[in-house]
Amino acid sequence: xxxxxxxEQTLNGAQFGVFLFLVSAGLTLVLGIMNVVNLAHGSLFMLxxxxxxxxxxxxxxxxxxxxxxxxxxxxxxxxxxxxxxxxMYDRDHMDQVLATFGLILFFNESVRLVWGPESxxxxxxxxxxxxxxxxxxxxxxxxxxxxxxVGLAVGAGLYFxxxxxxxxxxxxxxxxxxxxxxxxxxxxxLLYTLVFGLGAILAGLAGMMAGPIQSVExxxxxxxxxxxxxxxxxGGIGSIRGAVIASVLIGIVEVVGRSILPFAMANFMGEDxxxxxxxxxxxxxxxxxxxxxxxxxxxxxxxAQAG
Amino acid sequence: xxxxxxxxxxxxALAATPxxxxxxxxxxxxxxxxxxxxxxxxxxxxxxxELALDHLGWKMGGLDVKMIYxxxxxxxxxxxxxxxxxxxxxxxxxxxxxxxxxxxxAVQKRVIRSKKIIISTNAGWSAMAGKNCSPxxxxxxWNNDQTPEAMxxxxxxxxxxxxxxxxxxxxxxxxxxxxxxxTYKGKVAKRILYRLGQRDYQAEISQIRAxxxxxxxxxxxxxxxxxxxxxxxxxxxxxxxxxxxxxxVDYLTLGGHGKAAIGTYHTSYWNNNSDDPVNKRFIAxxxxxxxxxxxxxxxxxxxxxxxxxxxVVGAKGDPNDxxxxxxxxxxxxxxxxxxxxxxxxxxxxxxxxxxxEVQADANGNPVIVTTGVVKENHKDSYYKQCKFKW
Numbered sequence: 001x002x003x004x005x006x007x008e009q010t011l012n013g014a015q016f017g018v019f020l021f022l023v024s025a026g027l028t029l030v031l032g033i034m035n036v037v038n039l040a041h042g043s044l045f046m047l048x049x050x051x052x053x054x055x056x057x058x059x060x061x062x063x064x065x066x067x068x069x070x071x072x073x074x075x076x077x078x079x080x081x082x083x084x085x086x087x088m089y090d091r092d093h094m095d096q097v098l099a100t101f102g103l104i105l106f107f108n109e110s111v112r113l114v115w116g117p118e119s120x121x122x123x124x125x126x127x128x129x130x131x132x133x134x135x136x137x138x139x140x141x142x143x144x145x146x147x148x149x150v151g152l153a154v155g156a157g158l159y160f161x162x163x164x165x166x167x168x169x170x171x172x173x174x175x176x177x178x179x180x181x182x183x184x185x186x187x188x189x190l191l192y193t194l195v196f197g198l199g200a201i202l203a204g205l206a207g208m209m210a211g212p213i214q215s216v217e218x219x220x221x222x223x224x225x226x227x228x229x230x231x232x233x234x235g236g237i238g239s240i241r242g243a244v245i246a247s248v249l250i251g252i253v254e255v256v257g258r259s260i261l262p263f264a265m266a267n268f269m270g271e272d273x274x275x276x277x278x279x280x281x282x283x284x285x286x287x288x289x290x291x292x293x294x295x296x297x298x299x300x301x302x303x304a305q306a307g
Numbered sequence: 308x309x310x311x312x313x314x315x316x317x318x319x320a321l322a323a324t325p326x327x328x329x330x331x332x333x334x335x336x337x338x339x340x341x342x343x344x345x346x347x348x349x350x351x352x353x354x355x356x357e358l359a360l361d362h363l364g365w366k367m368g369g370l371d372v373k374m375i376y377x378x379x380x381x382x383x384x385x386x387x388x389x390x391x392x393x394x395x396x397x398x399x400x401x402x403x404x405x406x407x408x409x410x411x412x413a414v415q416k417r418v419i420r421s422k423k424i425i426i427s428t429n430a431g432w433s434a435m436a437g438k439n440c441s442p443x444x445x446x447x448x449w450n451n452d453q454t455p456e457a458m459x460x461x462x463x464x465x466x467x468x469x470x471x472x473x474x475x476x477x478x479x480x481x482x483x484x485x486x487x488x489x490t491y492k493g494k495v496a497k498r499i500l501y502r503l504g505q506r507d508y509q510a511e512i513s514q515i516r517a518x519x520x521x522x523x524x525x526x527x528x529x530x531x532x533x534x535x536x537x538x539x540x541x542x543x544x545x546x547x548x549x550x551x552x553x554x555x556v557d558y559l560t561l562g563g564h565g566k567a568a569i570g571t572y573h574t575s576y577w578n579n580n581s582d583d584p585v586n587k588r589f590i591a592x593x594x595x596x597x598x599x600x601x602x603x604x605x606x607x608x609x610x611x612x613x614x615x616x617x618x619v620v621g622a623k624g625d626p627n628d629x630x631x632x633x634x635x636x637x638x639x640x641x642x643x644x645x646x647x648x649x650x651x652x653x654x655x656x657x658x659x660x661x662x663x664e665v666q667a668d669a670n671g672n673p674v675i676v677t678t679g680v681v682k683e684n685h686k687d688s689y690y691k692q693c694k695f696k697w
Contacts (some may be wrong), residue, residue: 002517005513005514005517008513008517009510009513012509012510012513013510015509016507016509019507112346116347116350117346117347117350118347118559118562118563119347119530119533119560119562119563120562120563121562121563121565122565123537123565123566123567124537124540124541124567129541130543131541131542131543137516138513138516139542139543140542141538141541141542141543143541144509144541210506212537212541213507213534213537213538213541214506214507214530214533214534214537215506215529215530215531215533215534215563216563217344217530217533217563218344218346219343219344220530223504223506224506255507255509255510256510258502258510259510259511259513259514262499262500275498275499275500276476276481276500278500279476279500279501279502280476280502282502283502
């Protein structure tokens with residue numbers, strides 16, 4: 001493995017990390033601020049991809065699909081919050097896990113009924129197709145650069161929203177003491193519904209960005225959900241800054257580990273065994289990382305001030 | 308007491324039915340994956356076999372056909388439970404279906420022990436071709452190794468040397484590489500085993516580009532393959548390093564791949580462009596009935612009822628005469644979507660394998676076109692290890 005390839009793999013890892021941040025931003029928002037464990041985040045990710053794939057297919061325009069996807073994701077989120085989650089705020093996390101796990105099953109089966117079990121078509125949009133040469137002899141897909149830009153924009157936007165705006169102040173206040181904010185005359189119910197809706201939009205956006213590089217199919221959100229939980233646990237639940245740093249960290253560990261380990265292990269255990277064991281060990285790395293972080297910093301790298 | 312009932316019961320049965328105690332229907336248990344992420348495999352196969360039943364008028368050798376479906380949820384233990392239920396409660400005459408080798412491994416024992424016929428419409432577990440072979444076992448698909456063996460042969464024919472290999476890190480993934488390397492004579496640039504269920508392949512794609520191979524051989528089934536092919540194309544590698552695959556690109560996944568699959572190659576037993584009237588009728592009627600293009604999974608499932616029908620006719624309408632059924636089925640005397648073929652001594656088809664590629668049609672949409680025969684009358688590599696025991 002050459003140094004240039006190592007640099008490229010680090011870049012790949014960072015890019016994957018930014019994508020992970022896109023997936024986990026909404027989750028950390030909902031869990032950190034509303035104190036709700038929302039396993040259905042993966043379903044919202046899937047719905048976003050399906051909405052976008054459908055309207056991209058109908059209109060032929062990726063941007064128009066984005067414009068249609070956002071309100072649909074918002075409505076889906078609000079409906080879930082009002083119908084299923086509102087009664088769960090005072091219950092413990094186990095009840096929330098059970099309820100939202102039920103939602104996963106419900107949405108996977110609904111999607112299969114509406115769209116069928118096949119993977120839905122969703123190509124890279126023409127204007128983002130192609131590649132640019134960032135590193136010599138290693139053209140990088142334009143769409144992946146767009147994913148990085150979208151991820152960074154979401155991070156900056158959220159940071160601004162939470163720390164610099166009046167609504168952000170109310171959200172933080174609600175996270176600290178829900179009853180007190182309500183007593184001061186703020187409609188905390190509505191506020192929570194909006195936060196959940198925002199989380200749904202972020203999940204949908206992540207699903208939409210995943211569509212052109214992955215398979216749009218029932219259950220596509222589950223794999224991502226596990227990684228997203230690892231991200232927010234390492235980053236500190238509710239912390240946007242923590243989510244950014246943890247996702248890039250995980251992305252790099254996962255990708256670089258996966259590409260180096262099989263060859264590094266071949267030095268002392270034989271080629272064949274290393275090829276089998278390498279990927280297996282590499283896929284454990286992020287969980288080892290999570291365990292280590294939890295051991296030294298049980299609240300994550302950047303515990304959120306509120307909540 | 309028990310002795311007396313045992314004597315009376317057959318006598319009553321004889322008295323009740325005019326002539327011989329004969330079945331009025333044949334009951335076929337069909338086990339496949341109909342739920343979860345892999346439900347699409349079950350759907351394509353079920354649609355295929357029901358079209359065959361339509362063509363047979365839901366009759367076999369004068370008997371009505373009754374299908375009993377079971378969902379294995381892609382789990383061996385659930386598949387085994389379904390087989391038990393179908394054998395004991397539904398009293399099926401035979402069991403068919405099954406997409407996954409590990410589910411087949413669990414189901415076949417129960418069925419064979421009950422001395423009933425089992426027909427795989429997909430799973431090609433190599434043990435069933437060799438040491439675990441059984442006269443009760445048939446397949447309308449292939450042995451797992453046959454398709455990658457044909458691919459190795461294709462790469463020899465195209466004089467591709469220095470090929471990069473990518474496969475999934477589990478048993479079937481390794482079997483694919485073994486099958487490929489059994490026939491491929493060139494140099495292997497490097498091989499990568501990715502994690503089962505992986506969705507992001509940028510790291511692997513960077514390694515493939517850095518190795519500068521002449522071609523890429525891959526086994527990346529289902530949604531993993533959809534993600535891989537999209538990402539491979541987005542990286543622009545398809546222009547310099549052509550992608551040859553097995554069980555990755557097919558009409559089952561082509562909707563998901565979309566245009567990203569154009570310019571990729573694969574091997575398959577099914578010549579979808581053949582002029583064989585059975586094949587043409589199958590494709591035309593399938594599209595008319597279901598509104599989508601059949602995949603090779605639909606084609607091999609279509610063959611199953613046809614094969615059973617040949618058995619029932621050979622057994623003169625008695626599905627309980629298993630030996631006569633097997634003897635008739637061994638002749639492979641039925642209209643198959645692959646044309647005429649023969650069964651080897653282990654009941655695995657001796658069949659042609661074709662080079663297929665994904666091309667753009669007049670509207671730029673992807674279509675699979677068969678562009679040549681790679682191996683004629685290809686036998687699997689295990690049949691010599693097979694000794695039938697009834």
